[in-house]
Amino acid sequence: xxxxxxxxxxxxxxxxxxxxxxxxxxxxxxxxxxxxxxxxxxxxxxxxxxxxxxxxxxxxxxxxxxxxxxxxxxxxxxxxxxxxxxxxxxxxxxxxxxxxxxxxxxxxxxxxxxxxxxxxxxxxxxxxxxxxxxxxxxxxxxxxxxxxxxxxxxxxxxxxxxxxxxxxxxxxxxxxxxxxxxxxxxxxxxxxxxxxxxxxxxxxxxxxxxxxxxxxxxxxxxxxxxxxxxxxxxxxxxxxxxxxxxxxxxxxxxxxxxxxxxxxxxxxxxxxxxxxxxxxxxxxxxxxxxxxxxxxxxxxxxxxxxxxxxxxxxxxxxxxxxxxxxxxxxxxxxxxxxxxxxxxxxxxxxxxxxxxxxxxxxxxxxxxxxxxxxxxxxxxxxxxxxxxxxxxxxxxxxxxxxxxxxxxxxxxxxxxxxxxxxxxxxxxxxxxxxxxxxxxxxxxxxxxxxxxxxxxxxxxxxxxxxxxxxxxxxxxxxxxxxxxxxxxxxxxxxxxxxxxxxxxxxxxxxxxxxxxxxxxxxxxxxxxxxxxxxxxxxxxxxxxxxxxxxxxxxxxxxxxxxxxxxxxxxxxxxxxxxxxxxxxxxxxxxxxxxxxxxxxxxxxxxxxxxxx
Numbered sequence: 218x219x220x221x222x223x224x225x226x227x228x229x230x231x232x233x234x235x236x237x238x239x240x241x242x243x244x245x246x247x248x249x250x251x252x253x254x255x256x257x258x259x260x261x262x263x264x265x266x267x268x269x270x271x272x273x274x275x276x277x278x279x280x281x282x283x284x285x286x287x288x289x290x291x292x293x294x295x296x297x298x299x300x301x302x303x304x305x306x307x308x309x310x311x312x313x314x315x316x317x318x319x320x321x322x323x324x325x326x327x328x329x330x331x332x333x334x335x336x337x338x339x340x341x342x343x344x345x346x347x348x349x350x351x352x353x354x355x356x357x358x359x360x361x362x363x364x365x366x367x368x369x370x371x372x373x374x375x376x377x378x379x380x381x382x383x384x385x386x387x388x389x390x391x392x393x394x395x396x397x398x399x400x401x402x403x404x405x406x407x408x409x410x411x412x413x414x415x416x417x418x419x420x421x422x423x424x425x426x427x428x429x430x431x432x433x434x435x436x437x438x439x440x441x442x443x444x445x446x447x448x449x450x451x452x453x454x455x456x457x458x459x460x461x462x463x464x465x466x467x468x469x470x471x472x473x474x475x476x477x478x479x480x481x482x483x484x485x486x487x488x489x490x491x492x493x494x495x496x497x498x499x500x501x502x503x504x505x506x507x508x509x510x511x512x513x514x515x516x517x518x519x520x521x522x523x524x525x526x527x528x529x530x531x532x533x534x535x536x537x538x539x540x541x542x543x544x545x546x547x548x549x550x551x552x553x554x555x556x557x558x559x560x561x562x563x564x565x566x567x568x569x570x571x572x573x574x575x576x577x578x579x580x581x582x583x584x585x586x587x588x589x590x591x592x593x594x595x596x597x598x599x600x601x602x603x604x605x606x607x608x609x610x611x612x613x614x615x616x617x618x619x620x621x622x623x624x625x626x627x628x629x630x631x632x633x634x635x636x637x638x639x640x641x642x643x644x645x646x647x648x649x650x651x652x653x654x655x656x657x658x659x660x661x662x663x664x665x666x667x668x669x670x671x672x673x674x675x676x677x678x679x680x681x682x683x684x685x686x687x688x689x690x691x692x693x694x695x696x697x698x699x700x701x702x703x704x705x706x707x708x709x710x711x712x713x714x715x716x717x718x719x720x721x722x723x724x725x726x727x728x729x730x731x732x733x734x735x736x737x738x739x740x741x742x743x744x745x746x747x748x749x750x751x752x753x754x755x756x757x758x759x760x761x762x763x764x765x766x767x768x769x770x771x772x773x774x775x776x777x778x779x780x781x782x783x784x785x786x787x788x789x790x791x792x793x794x795x796x797x798x799x800x801x802x803x804x805x806x807x808x809x810x811x812x813x814x815x816x817x818x819x820x821x822x823x824x825x826x827x828x829x
Contacts (some may be wrong), residue, residue: 247572249694251542252564260442261484261549265452266366267568269463270430273366274420280370280408280427283416287407288321291307293378294388300377307338307372308679309571310552313361317347318379318397320372322676327693330682331674335379346750361401364550364692371404378404419458425466436471439481448482452494452532452545457487457508457525466621479506484518486532488525491549501527550692567691571679575641578671578678585668592661598652606647 223231262268285297312321312333319339321332329348340346363372382394395403400518411417421428442449453460461478466611468478473479490499500514501524518524518535532542540562548568579586583612613636621632669677680690 219571261450261545267547277370283411284408307369311363315398323688324683324685348819423463448483495529514709
């Protein structure tokens with residue numbers, strides 16, 4: 218029975234019992250595959266930015282202050298303290314070009330969509346001159362990826378340094394500022410030193426309430442996991458004194474059923490050194506409750522004790538379960554998710570704080586997003602019509618009056634007049650369509666800039682770039698993702714967010730916020746699903762610089778059509794073949810990467826669409 222049909226008193230009783238029938242979008246969980254938590258006996262958590270959600274503005278300001286102190290001690294100008302660093306400048310998923318002093322955002326294929334030199338945005342011509350034919354990220358000595366929230370302050374500070382190096386070289390002794398690679402290395406070393414020597418973490422330990430959000434749902438969520446028979450563990454790179462202080466702030470005295478924060482967990486591993494923890498064979502060092510070393514390093518661990526260092530294989534052996542029965546929740550795409558998934562076989566969940574802002578903007582700008590969607594469709598239709606009219610114009614240019622005179626009995630002057638009038642009419646149509654196309658493109662550009670500004674004034678949406686999924690968005694697709702671990706994992710929704718095209722991403726996001734997000738099945742529509750149906754297409758169709766008419770349909774749980782609209786997408790390629798099998802009318806999209814379907818094989822057409 219749908220929630221809306223439950224009697225109001227029943228709904229209230231369920232809500233009082235802790236069942237949130239219609240949680241807000243920012244408290245939902247998004248998955249790219251089904252996950253049956255009944256078959257997950259063990260759940261592990263990272264600490265920083267996972268159990269402990271930092272107040273980003275406060276922790277960035279602290280990191281910048283401590284790092285600048287160390288840079289000035291190395292000989293950097295005192296004026297660096299007076300720079301106005303904008304915390305909005307850095308987001309996850311960026312790439313730093315250490316050689317040229319640029320920061321850029323790429324799509325899933327590694328192509329640069331926008332870039333800044335310092336804080337100045339490069340023009341399209343400047344960007345293409347440097348990165349036009351280059352997929353970035355493979356030159357590790359030159360490029361540095363930005364994958365964690367901890368790395369954002371160093372990007373912000375590096376951009377400020379590039380500005381100072383370019384505009385005020387006289388502020389350095391002998392007017393000899395460092396090169397961009399050296400400046401980046403200095404920033405990295407100083408911020409790492411600030412974390413190691415306690416410059417940052419000692420201040421956080423003294424006043425955790427200034428830098429960490431205490432999630433009121435976290436103790437209850439962990440308790441529910443344990444009540445459901447789950448075993449829990451903490452696996453963090455932070456060392457014991459800091460871990461103890463932060464976890465005491467989050468969970469200390471939260472429930473009379475737990476003496477302290479350690480009672481929530483069966484295993485605690487600190488100073489783990491991820492991602493090396495997942496691939497190396499370092500031993501474990503047992504610690505006392507006060508963080509002192511106990512005994513010699515060992516390769517096996519015991520439940521209920523504290524350890525530092527170690528390796529995944531030894532921890533896995535202590536669990537006594539298969540790797541795919543472990544769910545690990547973290548925030549570091551590479552260190553927590555990709556590496557653990559590839560080397561250990563653990564199930565993974567990624568904490569994506571950016572989702573809350575992303576969904577909020579899509580709700581607030583829903584009308585603008587819908588207009589952008591309509592403009593994309595309109596521009597594709599106009600482009601298709603322009604292509605058809607240009608082809609017609611070329612055909613008319615090759616025609617002569619002779620066939621008209623010989624086969625249609627027309628006089629030469631009349632045939633010439635008719636041919637010229639037809640050519641002129643087609644030229645006027647092309648000019649009219651071109652003007653309309655330019656006007657539509659300009660309107661689309663304005664609306665897109667407005668929406669981009671709402672997401673981030675420098676980079677737009679974290680999840681999209683170049684009319685495609687961004688590098689960060691493609692990484693997020695790799696795992697189950699949630700806003701923060703206090704969300705009810707036990708109410709996990711089988712839901713997939715696909716970034717196929719901007720308008721389609723917007724449509725999906727709209728469906729999410731309406732509480733009816735599509736869960737993709739494999740050739741099945743027994744639950745909510747996203748379906749593409751072809752209309753009146755022949756069994757085999759060759760597409761040459763034309764458009765393919767499809768319909769977008771969103772089906773409900775009872776196979777009722779929730780949404781139905783035409784989907785006309787212009788295809789531009791030298792030669793694209795699309796085969797529609799005669800035996801099927803319905804096709805379920807089952808793979809966001811390759812657009813494979815059961816009854817509709819889009820093949821390279823899908824690839825061309827994504828690169829559009």
